[in-house]
Structure formats: C-alpha cells, structure tokens
Amino acid sequence: MTHLPQWLAAETDDRNLAGAIVSMAAASAEIAAILRAAPIEGQTGLAGATNVQGEAQKALDVISNDIVLKHLRANPAISILVSEELDEAVEMSSQGTVIVATDPLDGSSNLDVNVTVGTIFSILPTHGGVLQKGEAQLAAGYVAYGPATSLVVRIKGATSVFTLAQDGQWRLNLAEAKVPAASGEFAINTARERFWDAATRNYVSENIAGETGAAGKRYNMRWVGSMVADIHRILMRGGIFLYPLDSETVGKGGRLRLLYEANPMAWLMAGAGGKSTTGRQDILTVEPTDIHQRVPVIMGSADEVQRVENWYAKA
Incomplete structure (x- = not known):
C-alpha cells in the first residue's frame, strides 16, 4: 500500500514542497493524538482568549496552533506561517521557499460534543509573498479528525485521500477523489x-x-x-x-x-x-x-x- 512519502515522490520533485506537506501531516498526527484524550485531560473548554477575528479560542485551538508552529519551525523550507490563531504572519526561515497558511483546528466549537473537526492548510511559493491568489497555490490539504483520521491533499493533479494507520503512517486509500457533478x-x-x-x-x-x-x-x-x-x-x-x-x-x-x-x-x-x-x-x-x-x-x-x-x- 502506498504511503505518503512514496506518493509525494511520484507527485513532485520539489523536496521543499514535499517536506512542507510532511510537516503538516506530522503536526496533524500529533493533533489527532491530543484530540483523542482531550475530554479526559479537560482540554475541550475555552482558553480565555480571543483570536484576531474576535472569536473565543478553545484550549485546543491554542494547543493545535502550538503544535503546527513546532513542526514548521523545525523545517527550514518554511519561510512564513499564516495562522487563523495569530494576528500577524510569522517569519520562519530566511532560506525557506514556501509559505504555509493554516487553520490549525477548524470547527473547534464542536469539540464538546465529539463531532468531526479538522486542520486546513495552503502552501504558496515564497517569491509571490503572502497575498497571492488561490490559483498560485503549490498544494493544499486538510485533515479530518473523525472515526478515522483522513488527510486529503492535492499538489497539481488529482485530489488524494490518506488514512492515518495505527503504526503512525499515512496510507493512501483513494488516489483520485471525484465529486459527482450532480447531487441531492x-x-x-x-x-x-x-x-x-x-x-x-x-x-x-x-x-x-x-x-x-x-x-x-x-x-x-x-x-x-x-x-x-x-x-x-x-x-x-x-x-x-x-x-x-x-x-x-x-x-x-x-x-x-x-x-x-x-x-x-x-x-x-x-x-x-x-x-x-x-x-x-x-x-x-x-x-x-x-x-x-x-x-x-x-x-x-x-x-x-x-x-x-x-x-x-x-x-
């Protein structure tokens, strides 16, 4: 079965882009583990602060943002981080070639009732600056923390879906997701x-x-x-x-x-x-x-x- 590194090697020869996706996947795997124990640890309530949008932050919003920061700071390919939870863009590595914009924990108001939440991310080229159109993205993805933990990612071709296995590896389970043209x-x-x-x-x-x-x-x-x-x-x-x-x-x-x-x-x-x-x-x-x-x-x-x-x- 194809694992995330194998898929990335086939999808792109840009090692920095691949590394940024790996960093977000690793951060998300850590967030998934935190979420599983959050009710026991008492981490589902409010953090007592608001983000730049004036929204009340959950404790897990802050924890998830810190986890993403930790993983991206360890990757010299990342030049700038934009996060929903941070007022300003954060300068990372002066040698970085990609920008990451993320919502570290989307849907956190649902945490108290054990409903699926997620992490969303976008990856842009550094040379274009932070404010680039969506069509300039090098890759994007999200992670859904539900009954299974799913990573959905696209570079330039198809949108692919991975599942986090018990051994901590992201395994490809759908190479080409297709949204039906019509729906009810x-x-x-x-x-x-x-x-x-x-x-x-x-x-x-x-x-x-x-x-x-x-x-x-x-x-x-x-x-x-x-x-x-x-x-x-x-x-x-x-x-x-x-x-x-x-x-x-x-x-x-x-x-x-x-x-x-x-x-x-x-x-x-x-x-x-x-x-x-x-x-x-x-x-x-x-x-x-x-x-x-x-x-x-x-x-x-x-x-x-x-x-x-x-x-x-x-x-």
Whole structure:
C-alpha cells in the first residue's frame, strides 16, 4: 500500500514542497493524538482568549496552533506561517521557499460534543509573498479528525485521500477523489435565512420544493457546522456547501477566511472535479488584500454550483 512519502515522490520533485506537506501531516498526527484524550485531560473548554477575528479560542485551538508552529519551525523550507490563531504572519526561515497558511483546528466549537473537526492548510511559493491568489497555490490539504483520521491533499493533479494507520503512517486509500457533478444534498445554515440574498434564497427554495420545483428532484439538507466535516462529506459523495455573503456578513466581506479556508478547499475541489465560487467569481481568482480576509464560499458538485451562479447572474 502506498504511503505518503512514496506518493509525494511520484507527485513532485520539489523536496521543499514535499517536506512542507510532511510537516503538516506530522503536526496533524500529533493533533489527532491530543484530540483523542482531550475530554479526559479537560482540554475541550475555552482558553480565555480571543483570536484576531474576535472569536473565543478553545484550549485546543491554542494547543493545535502550538503544535503546527513546532513542526514548521523545525523545517527550514518554511519561510512564513499564516495562522487563523495569530494576528500577524510569522517569519520562519530566511532560506525557506514556501509559505504555509493554516487553520490549525477548524470547527473547534464542536469539540464538546465529539463531532468531526479538522486542520486546513495552503502552501504558496515564497517569491509571490503572502497575498497571492488561490490559483498560485503549490498544494493544499486538510485533515479530518473523525472515526478515522483522513488527510486529503492535492499538489497539481488529482485530489488524494490518506488514512492515518495505527503504526503512525499515512496510507493512501483513494488516489483520485471525484465529486459527482450532480447531487441531492446541500449544506447551509438555515437559521440565517433572514439574512440571505435573493440568489441564495431562490436556490434553497428550489431544493426544498423537491420534485415539484424547478430542480425536479428531492433534496436533503446536511449541516455540521465544521467546514472540514461538511466538505469531506461532499468530496466523498457530492453535494454543495454554502456560506454566502448576506446582510449580516457583508460589512466583513463574508464569513470564511480566504487564505486558509476558502482557497485550500477550492484547490481540493478543483482537483476532484468540483467547482467553487463566491457567487460572482471563482474563489481561486480572488485577489487577497489581507491575511485574514473573509469571502463568501459556495463549493461542491459542479452542476449545483452552476445553479447558484445562474441565480447570481440573474440578480
């Protein structure tokens, strides 16, 4: 069975890029071990601080960020780290050739109820600086800490899925993930309906109408509240994830962060045949203006994303 180092050797001859992925995989394996014992250790509560976005930090947000910092500092290939949990970008190695942007622990509000959380990361070339479009990414990935610990990663070709084995090795179990073009599932927080724009409301209304509506088929709604968990489900069996711009988030530009949430997930979706958009623009073409910039995020099965884009075009 193929292990991560073998896969990397076949995917790229850039040893620094491969090393950055290995460092994130090693950090994630350590985070997975911490999460398994977190309830016993009393680490699932609040840390008593807030991050740069003004969000209350969980103890495990801080612990996970420290673990990522430790692993990346030990790798001279890393020039800069951007983290959701840190106000500013961190200078690492002056000789580094790649930048890592990460959300060390996505969905941490779910920790108290033992729901899947994750780590998301994006890797960019140092020469382009921190604020690069998503299409400039060298690689991206996420780790889902669920019943199994899954590493989903893409360099330039297909999006591949690894599982963390009991011996600590990442073993390839899906070489080419494929998101079905059509689906009967959508993921959105319907409690925010009062804030939605017309395009979002019309798309969801069509889905709820089922066979009697314009979509002509029955839909189910799924919403975990952990981006990694929702995207992993869509990657495996199709669907669409929506966190659109709405009347409450418009002042901030959206809800999810471009560099270390939207861009890496859009990169992975592209490698699996899916689509990603803000509603009006391909996420991977958005010009970043700040390391913590927020954007609307709509991604998943290509036909479903196209339907949403059609509604935005009408608007």
